Amino acid sequence: MDKIDRKILTLLQKDATMPVAEIGRKVGLSTTPCWRRIQKMEEDGVIQRRVAVLDPAKVNVGVTVFVSVKTNEHNDAWMRKFSAVIDEFPEVVEFYRMSGEVDYLMRVVVPDIGAYDAFYKKLISKINLTDVSSAFAMGQIKYTTALPLDFAIVVDDDK
Amino acid sequence: MDKIDRKILTLLQKDATMPVAEIGRKVGLSTTPCWRRIQKMEEDGVIQRRVAVLDPAKVNVGVTVFVSVKTNEHNDAWMRKFSAVIDEFPEVVEFYRMSGEVDYLMRVVVPDIGAYDAFYKKLISKINLTDVSSAFAMGQIKYTTALPLDFAIVVDDDK
DNA sequence: GCTGAAACAGTTTGTTG
DNA sequence: CAACAAACTGTTTCAGC
Numbered sequence A, B: 001m002d003k004i005d006r007k008i009l010t011l012l013q014k015d016a017t018m019p020v021a022e023i024g025r026k027v028g029l030s031t032t033p034c035w036r037r038i039q040k041m042e043e044d045g046v047i048q049r050r051v052a053v054l055d056p057a058k059v060n061v062g063v064t065v066f067v068s069v070k071t072n073e074h075n076d077a078w079m080r081k082f083s084a085v086i087d088e089f090p091e092v093v094e095f096y097r098m099s100g101e102v103d104y105l106m107r108v109v110v111p112d113i114g115a116y117d118a119f120y121k122k123l124i125s126k127i128n129l130t131d132v133s134s135a136f137a138m139g140q141i142k143y144t145t146a147l148p149l150d151f152a153i154v155v156d157d158d159k
Numbered sequence C: 001g002c003t004g005a006a007a008c009a010g011t012t013t014g015t016t017g
Numbered sequence D: 001c002a003a004c005a006a007a008c009t010g011t012t013t014c015a016g017c
Helices: A003-014 A020-027 A031-043 A076-087 A113-126 B003-014 B020-027 B031-043 B076-087 B113-126
Strands: A047-054 A063-070 A092-098 A104-110 A131-143 B047-054 B063-070 B092-098 B104-110 B131-143
Touching: A003 A020, A003 A031, A003 A047, A003 B047, A020 A031, A031 A047, A047 B003, A063 A113, A063 B092, A076 A092, A076 B131, A092 B063, A104 A113, A104 B131, A113 A131, A131 B076, A131 B104, B003 B020, B003 B031, B003 B047, B020 B031, B031 B047, B063 B113, B076 B092, B104 B113, B113 B131
Parallel strands: none
Antiparallel strands: A047 B047, A063 A104, A063 A131, A092 A104, A092 B131, A131 B092, B063 B104, B063 B131, B092 B104
């Protein structure tokens, strides 16, 4: 991974439809070497996939709720069970195991508070949760799928 | 938006490189009408863009931190200022205005705790924040850019 | 409004400097 | 390694149903 790879990734994180020839032009490479670099980063799994990003409001999931869960079950089996349950809910778009006060945190997207309540009831019917608290977002000020590349390890082999 | 549109979006949210002909085959449509539907959803802004999704660990941002901010400044001007500051930090990938206890919540991605500390110092040097608390994620169990389509309004004009 | 085919653009591969 | 060009694959447009 060198500076050119980073530039390529920056461009692809913004717009994955950009022709390889144009990417090449922008990073100072012709089509073939640029294409090979992209190919390699896909093989290496640096680029995981290319996806379409939708407008949440336009598909009627304009409300985000952060759900914090505390539990007494601090074991691997329970975590797997919980993960499996969450996997079945497409409205849970992010799910983290936390350190500190809260044990798990998830981001849930729904149309409105009513739909959140329905989700909540369905969730607690599927798994026994000790302590759940919900925080509603009044607005999404920033959301990006683009990761910062400032920390990426630059190997820059020979030059 | 009808059931076919939803199927198309489901496929494109998973893999935006799929040829239109193949999408058509999967939803029971030939290339042209399928292409027109996709085109229309892009014009309408339902599909916002197509992006490359990277592996966080492979670009050295394997650690997620949720940062909660409470403030006394409950006015629009301050919010704009705060937003503008946050926009400058690529490590902040999500930023929400919250209801309840916490006023703002952001998700920050960094390589390690040291980098988080550097981020934190830089942040508080740019804007005066009353009460900041950080919660570290020990692991990302689920992360998807795919929104649930179960809530999307089905218009289904004539049929 | 769909199908099928033709025209076009972009990708992918191979040959050469 | 990069450039160039040929072959291929997918996209976009258009005529006919």
